[in-house]
Amino acid sequence: MSGQTLISGRGLSLSFGRVTALRNVDVDVWPGEMLAIVGESGSGKTTLLNVLAGRVSPDRGIVQYRDPEDTLHDVHAMPAPTLRTLHRSDWGFVHQDPRQNLRMAVSAGGNVGERLMARGARHYGNIRAQALDWLAQVEIDASRIDDLPRTFSGGMLQRLQIARTLVTHPRLVFMDEPTGGLDVSVQARLLDLIRSLVARLNIAAVLVTHDIAVARLLAQRIAVMQRGEIVETGLTDQVLDDPRHPYTQLLVSSVLTT
Amino acid sequence: MAYVAVKGGERAIDSAHAWMAEKRRGNPEVAELSLDQIEQQLGRAVDRVMGEGSLYDRELAALAIKQAQGDLIEAAFLLRAYRTTLPRFAHSLAVETTNMRIERRISAIFKDLPGGQILGPTYDYTHRLLDFGLTEPSANAPAPTEPPDDASMPRVPDILGAEGLLESVGAPNREPGDLTRQPLTFPADRDVRLQALARGDEGFLLAMGYSTQRGYGGSHPFAGEVRMGTVAVEIEPAELGFAIDIGDIVVSECQMVNQFKGSKTAPPQFTRGYGLVFGFSERKAMSMALVDRAMRAAELGEDVTAPAQNVEFVLYHSDNVEGTGFVEHLKLPHYVDFQSELQNVRRLRDEVERLREAAE
């Protein structure tokens, strides 16, 4: 990897009482690449995601984000309004449970349009056209634009969440187990969709998953976490084909044997 | 008939007030109620109005009840509106209920305890049979008296607390919040929450407390102690530098003892819900203690799922003077807004009609 990172964490540590969630973690994401953070539950991967996204503050360490003007920002020293603006423009967050992000009492079109309106879009026709375009991109039929999300299936909800998140063309998206809780055939379709969208829009992403296969399919690079530490990191294929750390070996072998 | 703009609001109001006064008095051949009669014989109503009206004055509460024809929310409202005109000279020190002159004191968690169980003047064990003997005036046989018991009556929570089984509460070291001076803001500290509950509607608190017993935010309550009686109120004027006694009030206090599992860092301990209300208002004191404990869910690391645990919901809706005003204000004319809605609906219907015609 060369060039300048989009977001970097250095020396990140965080404890909840006696439980250490992060121990001296360094992490980098470059523009346009996807980094997968894998590990079993309790390994600290979701905590790391939340710390990078500024949602949880670390006890020690720093997270720096490089904006389009090439200025570095300390994410945890940012004023709340700036961070929030970032979250609804340059950044996106895809939750495992789309209901956490979607407004269930607002139509699909309104859900997709909200970020545009929050950013100042004031032309109804344009907002609706963009909502329609995005529904098409996530393979939701245009006739569903005025329907409430509660009438949608689990897979559709997740695709709607992705449309709602990507409509402002963020540069960096955080994803927390985006295919968790979906059945296998729905997962495959969603993974294809995420892969093609991220590639086409040249979006960088940090993906948290416990599923090695998901990481292999989507991510160029991978970081393996165990007990709050990154025990191995590198290009996804290299790490998964030739794991060095015993824990990574265990993870990979457990996938192959099941 | 041609339209004549409706006039005469002035006359209508005057007539309505005169009619109401006549209704309040009822048949003039029936003797008029005196304030003494209300204060003496409708004591529980007086207590409730003092509590919800936030003013400890039995005579004014009796007057409010008379003026409101026994509508206790209206009476509390009258008392509040009067109270608001009074200057506030000081805030009292925390009343020392350990030194209460007890009329009733029971604990559900110990069979017997220092100072004993004192039933006091309670309806608890009466049979709810209408007593037709009360239809006619009659002289009451005096209640048997016993020499006052000088035994000390420690508060039950203090007994548990001495063993470390009950969480301790820090002594207040600052002036308590006062909702009658400062608006409610969030997060609301416990002093302010308790004040809101003490002023809150008995029926609302009863329903909220009851809901915690039915699975909506339960906390395994035990009535650690209920005590009622007279306590001294003291203030400490800044210019004096020591406390002076300004009078006695009757209060009901309830301390609920609730289970708490403990955490990794804290050993298991009982937690407490607290209720304190003017006068003999045991039902409200107990409800208040349940709701107080429910509202501490977040502080104690419990999931906030039930209405009684939702601090914002409870505090914003417990006040019956606020509630009655806003509900009843729907009686005021709203015809300007309704007119807008009327035109609006017509316009929307026209649009639908136009689209349908265009489609045909």
Added chain:
Amino acid sequence: MKGYNFAYLDEQTKRMIRRALLKAVAIPGHQVPFGSREMPLPYGWGTGGIQITAAILGASDVLKVIDQGADDTTNAVSIRRFFARTANVATTTRTDEASVIQTRHRIPEKQLNEDQIIVYQVPQPEPLFRLESSRIETKRMHGLADYGLMHVKLYEDIARFGQISISYDYPVMVNGRYLMSPSPIPSFDNPKMHMMPALQLFGAGREKRIYAIPPWTEVRSLDFEDHPFRAINAPDPCGLCGATDSYLDEVVTDDKGGRLFVCSDTDHCAERRAQGHIGADGMRDAAE
């Protein structure tokens, strides 16, 4: 009135309210919490407006009180009497004679001037309350000027009805910064708030908030470029004075669908008729 201070409230309380008012004027459209007092009128009847009026009223003020645009509705009468009794101030029904106008649900038709103050009674100061019930959350949204949600509501309206379906209490942006409830005035009145020469004060007693719009301040009703704000009014002229530019009440005249549209602003209508303007039904009225 014997036993009570001038205009009912004690001077300390008035000072507290004036401090809140100063802050409100300094931050147009921002809701300032204040220690709202219990008043002898019920919540929802205008306790917020009454407290503001009590705090700003001087002995030489002339007070006008309207409800639904009319001086003679019962609640307006009651509040006007309250101040006549507790402050002994002069009262009027004439918009141009008043120095302080307390109102519920309307703005007078006649343009107010720089020497006047209009006090609105507000039942619910939080413009976002239907969309977000938690005040902790709405406070954060105001702090961050995060108003996308309000536009989502307007978007949903257009998607469903083809137009924005808010007809009263139509949200406005004040001075380009704060989203504000104009109180439940018909949206017809919204444009009057924009660049108004008079000081506009808003009091919500039960909700314990005060806010304000200083004179000559920008007040914009929310809308979309391709669905601009449109006020709603009955299409007819006033039956009594023939006015075509005033907000109209609809009066049911019989049980056969008979309707009469008349000015909601009773002073405006009376003044026009005194000047000789006569509407279609005013002729019959005068003839009887």
